[in-house]
Amino acid sequence: MRLLLNIIWIVIGGWLIWLEYVIGGLLLCLTVVGIPFGIQCFKLAGLGLLPFGKDIVDAPGASAIGCLLNVFWIVVAGIWIFLSHLGIALVFALTIIGIPFAIQHVKLAMLALAPFGKLVREK
Structure with a gap:
């Protein structure tokens, strides 16, 4: 089921989320000061491409x-x-079919708010 949901996610825009975070991470890594922030963008990119079957945990x-x-x-x-x-999660939550995708956007929102000290792990 995760595979199917991840494929649908990529088709409806997950690739765009991934691309935006990768480009942002690459731009941030052009400066020494931006490298820690660029690394967090790459973390968000990984979750943005294939969010189903992953969980966010506190880093030790x-x-x-x-x-x-x-x-x-x-x-x-x-x-x-x-x-x-x-905002995207609210739009997806308007339909029953979109609820799983809304949940993934909420997961991304929580990581995007404060990414330092968090790890993305497989469930």
């Missing part, structure tokens, strides 16, 4: 630096990415 040993980076991320971009995923 999360640091105060990660917390500060999350605050900076939220202020600069995280809130807007979070709101866009929530």
Whole structure:
């Protein structure tokens, strides 16, 4: 079932989500200061391409630096990415067929809000 849902996800726009996060990550990695943020974009890209069958967990040993980076991320971009995923989730939630996709967008929204100190794992 995960395979089928992931294929449908890719067809209806998952590839675009992946592409946006990869391009953003590559642009951020052009500077030394942007590398930690670029790595988080790559984490989001992986989840954005194949979200079904994956879960977000807290990373062991999360640091105060990660917390500060999350605050900076939220202020600069995280809130807007979070709101866009929530908006898309609301549109998908209007139909019964779209509910599984809405849940995946909420999962992406939560990771996009504060990605530092989180890991994406297979269920």
